[in-house]
Amino acid sequence: MAVSDIETAAAAPASAASTASARARATAFLAKRHHLRWWEALPWLLIIAAYFIFPDRLTFGTQVLIGIMFALSLDLILGYAGIVTLGHALFFGIGAYTVALLTARWNWGEPISSMLLAILLSSLAGLVSGWFLLRYRNLTLLMLTLAAAILVQEAGNYRSDITGGYDGVPGMEIWKLFGVFENDLYGHTYYIYVGVLLLIVWYIVRRIVYSPYGAALTGIRENVRRMHAIGSPVHWRLVTAYTIAAGIAGMAGALFAQSTAYTTLGVFDFDNSAKVMVMLILGGTGRLYGAFIGATVYLVLEDHLSKLSPTFWQFGIGLLLVLTVLFARRGLLGLLEDALKYFGRGAKS
Amino acid sequence: MSASAIVSILFDGLAYAMVLFIISVGLSITMGLMGFVNLAHGAFAMAGGYLVVTLTRSWGVPFLPSLVIAAVVVGVASIPFERILYSRLYKATELDQVLLTIGLAFMAIASYTYFYGPSPLTVPLPSFLTGQIDIGVRTVPTYRAFTIVVGAVLIALLWYGFERTNIGAKIRAAVDNRRMAQSVGINVDRLFTLTFALGSGLAAFGGGLAIQTFGLTPSFAVLYLVFFLIIVSVGGLGSLKGTLIASILLGVFDIGGKYLYSDAGGFFIYVLTVLVLLIKPAGLYGRE
Numbered sequence: 121m122a123v124s125d126i127e128t129a130a131a132a133p134a135s136a137a138s139t140a141s142a143r144a145r146a147t148a149f150l151a152k153r154h155h156l157r158w159w160e161a162l163p164w165l166l167i168i169a170a171y172f173i174f175p176d177r178l179t180f181g182t183q184v185l186i187g188i189m190f191a192l193s194l195d196l197i198l199g200y201a202g203i204v205t206l207g208h209a210l211f212f213g214i215g216a217y218t219v220a221l222l223t224a225r226w227n228w229g230e231p232i233s234s235m236l237l238a239i240l241l242s243s244l245a246g247l248v249s250g251w252f253l254l255r256y257r258n259l260t261l262l263m264l265t266l267a268a269a270i271l272v273q274e275a276g277n278y279r280s281d282i283t284g285g286y287d288g289v290p291g292m293e294i295w296k297l298f299g300v301f302e303n304d305l306y307g308h309t310y311y312i313y314v315g316v317l318l319l320i321v322w323y324i325v326r327r328i329v330y331s332p333y334g335a336a337l338t339g340i341r342e343n344v345r346r347m348h349a350i351g352s353p354v355h356w357r358l359v360t361a362y363t364i365a366a367g368i369a370g371m372a373g374a375l376f377a378q379s380t381a382y383t384t385l386g387v388f389d390f391d392n393s394a395k396v397m398v399m400l401i402l403g404g405t406g407r408l409y410g411a412f413i414g415a416t417v418y419l420v421l422e423d424h425l426s427k428l429s430p431t432f433w434q435f436g437i438g439l440l441l442v443l444t445v446l447f448a449r450r451g452l453l454g455l456l457e458d459a460l461k462y463f464g465r466g467a468k469s
Numbered sequence: 470m471s472a473s474a475i476v477s478i479l480f481d482g483l484a485y486a487m488v489l490f491i492i493s494v495g496l497s498i499t500m501g502l503m504g505f506v507n508l509a510h511g512a513f514a515m516a517g518g519y520l521v522v523t524l525t526r527s528w529g530v531p532f533l534p535s536l537v538i539a540a541v542v543v544g545v546a547s548i549p550f551e552r553i554l555y556s557r558l559y560k561a562t563e564l565d566q567v568l569l570t571i572g573l574a575f576m577a578i579a580s581y582t583y584f585y586g587p588s589p590l591t592v593p594l595p596s597f598l599t600g601q602i603d604i605g606v607r608t609v610p611t612y613r614a615f616t617i618v619v620g621a622v623l624i625a626l627l628w629y630g631f632e633r634t635n636i637g638a639k640i641r642a643a644v645d646n647r648r649m650a651q652s653v654g655i656n657v658d659r660l661f662t663l664t665f666a667l668g669s670g671l672a673a674f675g676g677g678l679a680i681q682t683f684g685l686t687p688s689f690a691v692l693y694l695v696f697f698l699i700i701v702s703v704g705g706l707g708s709l710k711g712t713l714i715a716s717i718l719l720g721v722f723d724i725g726g727k728y729l730y731s732d733a734g735g736f737f738i739y740v741l742t743v744l745v746l747l748i749k750p751a752g753l754y755g756r757e
Contacts, residue, residue: 256746258563260746261506262506262567262698267742270695272734274735289675431582432579434575438575438576439576441568444568445572
């Protein structure tokens, strides 16, 4: 809905006046929704603050940032477009393996170009698989996404002479960033690097979900029949969203491989797909910042509790899921909103 | 490929398929009835497996009775789960169902790891189930022959119950058209609780049977879940025949693939799954 549309509508005869005013209202609504609010700076301030508060925990911090990026990509398709997938790790894995194989097989360890290639390849995988799979719904879609990830994993296992199988890709060597900044032991470089990239990704995703295209995705999630009825190209919308999300997931995978210099076929595991979903659900779907809160809370809890007792952690995450589904369907952010409303301040400022 | 190799692939595949069928059939019917995506089904099978281990090892119950006891206990114990947790989410989205049941599966894995430890457990078999038996063409492991016989008996029983009894007719009616079934006075909720308990009981029975074939660790709950889900979706929700055919396909192809191409073994069944679902999204015998 561009401005030129409104002008044309306004220039039209009086019969179109109501349409024009409706369009103007819609544009104003979208523009207002689009405005940055003050609290949207909070996650970024916290990410910057963490750099100074936990200078010796930045390797872990980098993993949190990567987790946020991965969860954000899932939010685009699960939270906004309503595509339930059990195989999102496929794209994360493709991204990670692009980087890993580039350095191990072709001795190319330049981080930025290999990340760009990872984004390209995982988007391509998203485009192709999305084109085939997104015609299906419900259980069939769940199974197909799940099977697609396992299929690639099994293929990788078959050629474990190349992929290194479950032992990992041998001899990964990532070059200095821009040829200058080495990834030091404490992960300062990658924390900043991933942080900046996350800011870019967040901005792109934010633009997407607040655009008319994003509104169409939400429409598909809410009522797919009506979207068909008003002539929205539903399949294409879903495929493009899936492709973008796949690209971002691949980027997260590439950054994971670069920051840890380590990749095994385990990245394709169902566990990895389930984990990112749990992060997102925990934070809250379809609200952009759910990924931030969910990934942080999940990874920090995991870091602390799994050292204490992995069994206890697994039980806890199961219980957390059950409780979230039964009592806090909108995640931690939903709870926060409810709390803010309850105390009468109102969440919409 | 020699005739002997073909016989052993078919035989082992069939034995494998029977275990898969016994575990998956309950999942198929409950999913067909309520459309509920139950990722915790493997946990019920696992519970059966561990119960059999406890009964045989600690309490000295023979293997066969403990299979039956495990099936009954898990079947009854699954009723509160269905009534308290599952029934709240029948009208919810499948995302919610997936999350709730993954959560339950995680909790089950953690609990069993806590009580039984993470290492694989075995079960003492009675002497008449160990060793080899001659079936004419060649000798085969007795336990596998036993599995096939048990599977065949259960299939016959299920078929009779499904096709020839009043309650079976009600279940078929409800799978076909739940609203219509309700409006002619079938209590679909109660029917569902019943089939859920039956399905979980069968899964537990299959879980006990599977200890010897699959090995029993706490990760059983999700490790084989993908197989059960593949069988259910390839066979078609709520179809006895579809579940059986999908189980046999998966069993034979998986065993065959692993015998012939040990490295790429796992590959075949996933290719097969994707192909079947792309062509027939509702599965071989499912309704759109």
